[in-house]
Amino acid sequence: MGKRVLLVEDEPNIIEAITFLLSREGWHVDTHSDGATAVDKVRDLAPDLLMLDHMLPGKSGLDILTELRSDSDYAALPILMLTARGQMRDRAQAEEAGVSRFMTKPFSNTEVLNAVRDLTYT
Amino acid sequence: MASEGLTGSRIRERRIIAGFKQADLARKIGISASYLNLIEHNRRRIGGKLLLDIAATLGVEASALTEGAEAALIASLRESAAGASIATNELDRAEEFAGRFPGWAEVLSAAHRRISGLERTVETLNDRMAHDPQVAASVHELLTTAAAIRSTASILAEDKTITEEWRDRFHANIDQDSRRLSDSSKALVGYLDATEHASDAQTGGSPQDELDAFLEAHDYSFPSLEDGSADVDTVLQDTPQLASVAAQHIARKTLERLQSDAKRVALVTLRDALGADPLDPISLARSFDVPVSLMLRRLAAMPDLQTGLVVCDRSGSFVFRKPVSGFAIPRFGAACPLWPLFDVFALPGQVARRRVQQVGRGSAEFDCFAVAEAAGQATYNSAPLVQATMLIVPVTTTFDTAQDALEVGSTCRVCARSKCPGRREPSILSEGF
Numbered sequence: 001m002g003k004r005v006l007l008v009e010d011e012p013n014i015i016e017a018i019t020f021l022l023s024r025e026g027w028h029v030d031t032h033s034d035g036a037t038a039v040d041k042v043r044d045l046a047p048d049l050l051m052l053d054h055m056l057p058g059k060s061g062l063d064i065l066t067e068l069r070s071d072s073d074y075a076a077l078p079i080l081m082l083t084a085r086g087q088m089r090d091r092a093q094a095e096e097a098g099v100s101r102f103m104t105k106p107f108s109n110t111e112v113l114n115a116v117r118d119l120t121y122t
Numbered sequence: 123m124a125s126e127g128l129t130g131s132r133i134r135e136r137r138i139i140a141g142f143k144q145a146d147l148a149r150k151i152g153i154s155a156s157y158l159n160l161i162e163h164n165r166r167r168i169g170g171k172l173l174l175d176i177a178a179t180l181g182v183e184a185s186a187l188t189e190g191a192e193a194a195l196i197a198s199l200r201e202s203a204a205g206a207s208i209a210t211n212e213l214d215r216a217e218e219f220a221g222r223f224p225g226w227a228e229v230l231s232a233a234h235r236r237i238s239g240l241e242r243t244v245e246t247l248n249d250r251m252a253h254d255p256q257v258a259a260s261v262h263e264l265l266t267t268a269a270a271i272r273s274t275a276s277i278l279a280e281d282k283t284i285t286e287e288w289r290d291r292f293h294a295n296i297d298q299d300s301r302r303l304s305d306s307s308k309a310l311v312g313y314l315d316a317t318e319h320a321s322d323a324q325t326g327g328s329p330q331d332e333l334d335a336f337l338e339a340h341d342y343s344f345p346s347l348e349d350g351s352a353d354v355d356t357v358l359q360d361t362p363q364l365a366s367v368a369a370q371h372i373a374r375k376t377l378e379r380l381q382s383d384a385k386r387v388a389l390v391t392l393r394d395a396l397g398a399d400p401l402d403p404i405s406l407a408r409s410f411d412v413p414v415s416l417m418l419r420r421l422a423a424m425p426d427l428q429t430g431l432v433v434c435d436r437s438g439s440f441v442f443r444k445p446v447s448g449f450a451i452p453r454f455g456a457a458c459p460l461w462p463l464f465d466v467f468a469l470p471g472q473v474a475r476r477r478v479q480q481v482g483r484g485s486a487e488f489d490c491f492a493v494a495e496a497a498g499q500a501t502y503n504s505a506p507l508v509q510a511t512m513l514i515v516p517v518t519t520t521f522d523t524a525q526d527a528l529e530v531g532s533t534c535r536v537c538a539r540s541k542c543p544g545r546r547e548p549s550i551l552s553e554g555f
Contacts, residue, residue, distance in 0.1 A: 014273065109277065
């Protein structure tokens with residue numbers, strides 16, 4: 001089995017497109033749409049990469065990121081944040097919280113694939 | 123200066139000196155931070171136990187917070203100096219300065235208060251713009267939908283081996299998302315329009331905005347002034363759009379000019395003169411023996427012609443705007459420098475006639491007639507003030523020409539024309555933004 005990515009995103013058509021895109025590249029893609037239980041999902045699945053939307057129901061991507069980074073088990077987990085919130089302040093907050101890569105919507109598939117490859121050395 | 127009115131300022135100054143955050147002090151004395159904020163900005167009276175509690179928490183005598191004008195003045199000077207990073211030894215001389223130069227000290231203090239007030243206003247407006255939840259949610263929705271469409275469309279365009287099932291699924295997704303994008307865009311534009319109108323209604327906007335609202339409410343037509351059955355004073359009665367004195371002044375000048383124009387060229391007579399011939403403002407101006415700019419204004423005043431008109435001064439500021447469907451005129455000046463309106467400043471008196479098309483606004487074309495002419499009376503050894511006037515005529519109603527339409531924009535920020543020599547700033551429609 002290829003590497004495992006967990007996509008936490010609540011937009012169904014983005015989930016479908018990214019799932020197709022990464023599956024085609026040999027990734028095993030798990031998806032999850034609820035912010036409140038996203039951290040538990042990460043602990044359950046132990047993905048090689050986490051793709052995280054910023055605005056999620058239940059808990060924000062930023063809070064999820066902060067919670068994960070406060071756990072030493074996930075201090076080095078590559079986390080790619082996909083967000084429609086592209087303001088400098090949002091980016092700065094995410095970087096301060098320890099995001100690995102910050103990508104604003106709308107993104108191109110090439111950008112996503114390149115970021116995934118960079119972050120996982122594949 | 124009422125000493126009581128500035129107690130709040132002194133509390134604020136003492137709090138900052140003591141190193142308390144507003145929220146911390148509020149918590150210690152058992153009131154909300156927002157209430158303390160009102161007190162500090164002298165919007166709530168204060169006295170009694172609350173004043174004593176604040177004084178005790180700040181470690182000062184209550185009288186230090188309620189002293190008279192001189193103490194308030196000194197406090198204001200210190201606050202102003204603190205913001206200017208003045209040397210400590212100079213800061214200590216605030217009292218001496220206020221004593222020796224009370225007038226100058228008061229000027230400095232007043233300027234500081236005014237700056238502080240303006241800063242608060244800017245912060246409030248900035249905050250409102252940055253945190254409007256409706257706009258933020260709408261933009262988020264637009265970007266998310268655009269991301270889904272872009273990603274899905276790329277897969278369809280690039281992957282030639284995709285199965286029929288996936289292709290159908292992605293087509294359905296794109297169809298669904300494009301409808302959503304369309305609905306979200308309309309909703310956002312509707313909200314912004316409503317906000318803009320509500321804002322105008324509440325604040326009146328700028329005087330020019332008030333004038334625009336007034337003219338729009340009358341559909342840019344004043345039959346009673348045209349036929350002389352009413353005077354300007356009568357028309358200006360009961361005009362809720364003209365809230366400010368400045369707007370009333372501008373409106374009066376606009377209507378007086380219209381009245382004067384109407385006396386020289388009556389619309390009834392002009393309509394007869396137009397006949398079925400192609401529009402020829404120079405010929406019409408000659409036959410009525412009036413300047414071309416006046417003729418352009420008269421043509422714009424004819425309701426059945428459905429033309430637009432812009433008049434600007436030499437600085438490029440609009441002094442009159444009558445919009446026409448399909449040709450966007452920015453609300454706040456800074457229009458496209460390619461408009462014939464600005465060309466004519468180079469040769470006052472020469473009439474430009476140019477077919478134009480606005481980029482990104484469909485295929486509608488317009489014939490623009492523009493002229494720059496001196497405004498006001500001539501004086502010796504003084505360059506005349508010049509105004510440029512441009513009549514914007516939808517192309518079906520005017521002269522026939524084989525020339526290609528000149529591509530122009532509305533204003534740089536929303537213009538998609540690439541490699542434009544006149545561009546002042548990147549467009550939000552391009553990648554350069």
